[in-house]
Amino acid sequence: MENSVIPNQPSELPPESRLMSSEFTPEERARLADAQEGWPTQQECELLFLSFVRLMPKSDVAAASFYESLFAKHPEVRPLFPTSTREQEEKFMMMIAWIVEHLRNPDEMAKTCIELGERHRALGTKPAHYGPVGEILVETLKAYSDPPLSDAEIAAWGKLYGVLVRLMA
Numbered sequence: 001m002e003n004s005v006i007p008n009q010p011s012e013l014p015p016e017s018r019l020m021s022s023e024f025t026p027e028e029r030a031r032l033a034d035a036q037e038g039w040p041t042q043q044e045c046e047l048l049f050l051s052f053v054r055l056m057p058k059s060d061v062a063a064a065s066f067y068e069s070l071f072a073k074h075p076e077v078r079p080l081f082p083t084s085t086r087e088q089e090e091k092f093m094m095m096i097a098w099i100v101e102h103l104r105n106p107d108e109m110a111k112t113c114i115e116l117g118e119r120h121r122a123l124g125t126k127p128a129h130y131g132p133v134g135e136i137l138v139e140t141l142k143a144y145s146d147p148p149l150s151d152a153e154i155a156a157w158g159k160l161y162g163v164l165v166r167l168m169a
């Protein structure tokens with residue numbers, strides 16, 4: 001992963017899928033096939049990229065606000081995290097930037113997210129935690145995007161989060 005929260009413009013076409021190659025275990029293959037059904041279209045990928053770039057100037061405050069709102073509205077997840085979430089704020093934003101940048105490369109994106117989901121399970125994250133995190137993520141994007149997110153952008157973020165849940169939870 002690049003050491004920057006600024007994503008590069010995604011390439012136009014996804015490379016040939018390696019879905020059936022031995023790089024994927026049967027479980028990973030099933031997760032990716034499931035996720036591909038809800039994958040954002042090329043137009044939605046562009047909306048996601050451009051709307052995330054708009055958030056960049058405020059990414060630090062947005063990330064801090066994300067965890068503050070998450071813990072205020074869903075205190076049950078607080079004990080999973082260390083006392084200070086400063087480091088986590090940056091990691092989370094960098095991960096979202098990386099995801100937005102790699103949407104046109106589903107195999108690589110899926111492999112990374114499936115592994116991230118495995119690490120989350122080891123940390124005690126349950127499938128039921130993904131709903132609250134997704135809700136607060138979209139709220140945060142809405143609150144900090146300037147100009148505001150369009151309806152199509154909000155829908156694209158919902159779709160992307162659905163893909164992440166299928167890969168990670």
Ligand code: HEM
Binds near residue numbers: 082092126
């Ligand atoms: C699409 C959703 C999510 C993304 C993109 C994401 C991203 C990340 C990233 C990049 C890390 C750092 C991993 C590392 O250091 O190796 C992380 C850590 C973590 N995430 Fe998530 N996460 C997501 C959902 C969740 C959910 C639903 C929970 C549950 C409440 C959660 C709880 C945690 C915890 C507890 C850590 C470890 C914090 C620490 O010990 O420093 N994440 N997440």
